[in-house]
Amino acid sequence: MLINLRGNATQRQNATDALKMPDENRDDVLKQFVWLASESLGIPGGFISVIDDSHQFIRAAHNIALCQTTREDAFCRYVVDSGEVMVVTDTLLDPRFTTHPLVVGPPRIRFYAGAPLKNREGVILGTLCVTDRVPHRFPRKKIRMLETLARLAMTFLETWHSAGFTDVATGLPNRQRLIRHLRLLSTAEQRAPLRLTLIDCIDMPRAYELARALGMAPVEALLRDIGGLLRERLELAPEDILYTVATGRYAILASAEGRFSAQNVVDKLRYVSARPEDGVAMDLSIHAGEVCFDPTELPAQEALRRAVSALHEAINLHVGARSFNELSDARRNGDFRLMNDLAAALQTGTGGLYLVYQPKVSLPSGRPVGLEALIRWRHPEHGELSPAGFLPVAQFTNLMNSLTDWVVGETIRQLKIWSDTPCLLPVSVNVSVSDLSRSDFTDTLEARMAQAGLSTSLLGIECLETEKATENPAALANMEGLRQQGFRISLDDFGAGYSNIGYLRQMPIDVIKLDRALVSGLTIDPGSRIIAASVIRMLKDLNYVVVAEGVEDRETLMVLEAYGCDQVQGFYFSRPLPPAELEKWLQQQPQSADPDILPLTGNNLTLSDDAHDPGLYN
Structure with a gap:
């Protein structure tokens, strides 16, 4: 506030500086005070000024063309220095002003009356003045009215400063x-x-x-x-x-x-x-x-x-x-703009988002038995973006639920297209704990499948953030509800980071997916083989379907087959494919159930840049 200024030169200077700076809303009100003074006192001109050690600044004026003067040339400095109302009925009769530049030149002031703007401590910060080009009498009644208007103007300034520049809770400058x-x-x-x-x-x-x-x-x-x-x-x-x-x-x-x-x-x-x-x-x-x-x-x-x-x-x-740090700041700003683009893409449906599907192959039969829907983004400016380039950032925004809804919608739409073709296979989608925590998630998912005329068994739910899910009663309840409605529930990335065997019995799940980090070391690391063999055997004893992702070569495939893994997915068979390419790939797969044919069905593709795609949606 414009208080606590007495004896504090810094505070007083800051207050003066605040008043000197233009402020449209404040100055509009001050102009009304000047107009009111002019009208009520019968003097055609007037202004409110703020004076510092070197200059006078006119913050509001009426019928006088004056913006700024030196302190030496300011009539108002006499008011500020004395702390009293000053009335000059005729400047040409006052020795102080007979040769004053504002008297002998524009605006040719012949009459002046000014009252100090005093705060509640008596500290003077400016003046309210009325002026004219002709002399006037100014009786005591008008002097009292000018003083009253000056007090009202100062009360407004204190309130303005308190409301606009002081934090209400702490009383500190805001x-x-x-x-x-x-x-x-x-x-x-x-x-x-x-x-x-x-x-x-x-x-x-x-x-x-x-x-x-x-x-x-x-x-x-x-x-x-x-x-x-x-x-x-x-x-x-x-x-x-x-x-x-x-x-x-x-x-x-x-x-x-x-x-x-x-x-x-x-x-x-x-x-x-x-x-x-x-x-x-x-x-x-x-x-x-x-x-x-x-x-x-x-x-x-x-x-x-x-x-x-x-x-x-x-x-x-x-x-x-x-x-x-400019580099860190630029990266965060880029992430922010990217999330704005993602929000727009989800809202309009024209921002380059699309799904690809990676096959899951049964080891006993050698045939495709399911698909995983994976999101991709062909950004209008940045081109093809890896999920690792935008999903980790999206996790810290409110976009993840919208992103999941979009993926589910696109998956259901594609399942509907495939419903009368040999390409129809169950498709799993990745969901986070925040998705599973939504109270209407189960009912909404079931309703969307029913509206499309599809069996719930065609849509699988892959749960991410397993540890968080076990600590979230709403997520666990939704998983149980989904399972009862016929959706197949998978636990993603088992064997990576935090993998507590105990939480398996807490969660209503049907399928366990082994993390690619565990799978990738099977051919080169004896420890990985021992762990994988034990984990797969344990999971099979618990009646889970075991899926290994990240299978990229024949040797890894043969090890997994020997350990009793049920299904595999990875670049050895196929990279994630858009629908048209996937349909061609499915048509090329053998119809035989002979597992000996299995290694020959792999595409043996050269791995592209997204072969090791991390991220929530791979």
Whole structure:
């Protein structure tokens, strides 16, 4: 607010700077004050001015062409210096103004009356004035009215500044105030590199739970306490401004050579807890991001964006501090634009998304027994994108459910096309735990299959993120519901990372897919062979169908066959194919059930770049 200025030169200068800067909404209201003063006092011209050590700035004017003067030429400096109303009934009769440039030249002021704009502490920040080109009498009644209008104008300015530049919860200068400060510095003659450091202090989900349980009062007390705690622990001087730029997020703007680097801030705030009186204590989770820049070269909003980018990188990497990095920032910006393109592609259906299908071959019969639907994206600008290039990013957005819905829809559409042909085989699709957690997922899937006139046995569900699924009751319930409706449930990537045998009995699944990382080492690593043999034997004893993916050569195939694996898929047989190519491939497969023919049915393709495609949808 425009208070706490007495005895604080820095705060006063910041307040003056804020008033000097143009603000369309504020200045429109100030113009109404000037018009009201002119009309009620019967004086045709007027203005509101702000004065600093060197200049007078006209923030609102009525019937007077004046924008800025030197302080020496300002009538209003006498009002500011004295703190009292000044009335000059005829400037040509006042020795101070007989040769004044604004009297003998435009706008040729002959009458002037000005009242100081005082805040509640008595600090004067400007004036409200009325002027004319002819002399006037100005009785005591009009002086009192001018003083009243000046007080009202100052009350408005305090309210404007409080609402627009002060964070309600903490009472600290807010993000708008920081932006305004940066813009002022961008016009400064002295070029001095600055460092903007953002500090993230609170685990916001926990804070929201606190607000939900106890209301906002304890949270606001916590935020106020953190502000004081930061000033104390960082040893901020009175002239050092601490900003609140978001809930639980603070900023310090200082010299680039100063001590407020992101790392120093984190070091000083380690193991800090906020414990407001009559509130709830909370251990602070401190992350900091910084950007060093020249304010005359980098716009204010861009400086803040870069600091936010650095802070989010620290949070995402689970490290304390990070400086802005252009390469990392460009990559994240590219990911963001890519997700916008993906959202548009899902919405319009014309963005280059399509499905390919990889066959699953039965080892006992040697014949194709199913397909896996895999998503691809032919981006309008970037060309063919590997799923690994966009799916990992999509996981951190709200697009995954929409992406799954699109894949399911396209799969059902293709199954409908194949329904009266020899190409009809069950097709499995990959789904995440967030998909399985949707309350309507089972009913919607069943309804879509019924509407297409297809048996639910034609659509398989491959569950990703197994560990998360076991901890999610809604996902487990949906899996059981899908299984009861006739959908076949597969567990994907078994044998990779976290693979707890115990969770198999918790999950309603029919098929276990061995991870390609386990399969790829069968011909070269004795340990992989021992593990694979034991795992396959155990899974068969538990009555699961075992599928091995990533089979790329005859030797691997023969090992899997010897271990009793049920089905295989991989480049030895076929890469993932679009529907037309898949139909041709299926027509070329032998009808014999003799497993001895099996190795001859593989395409023995030269592996392309996507042979080892990672990602949720391979």
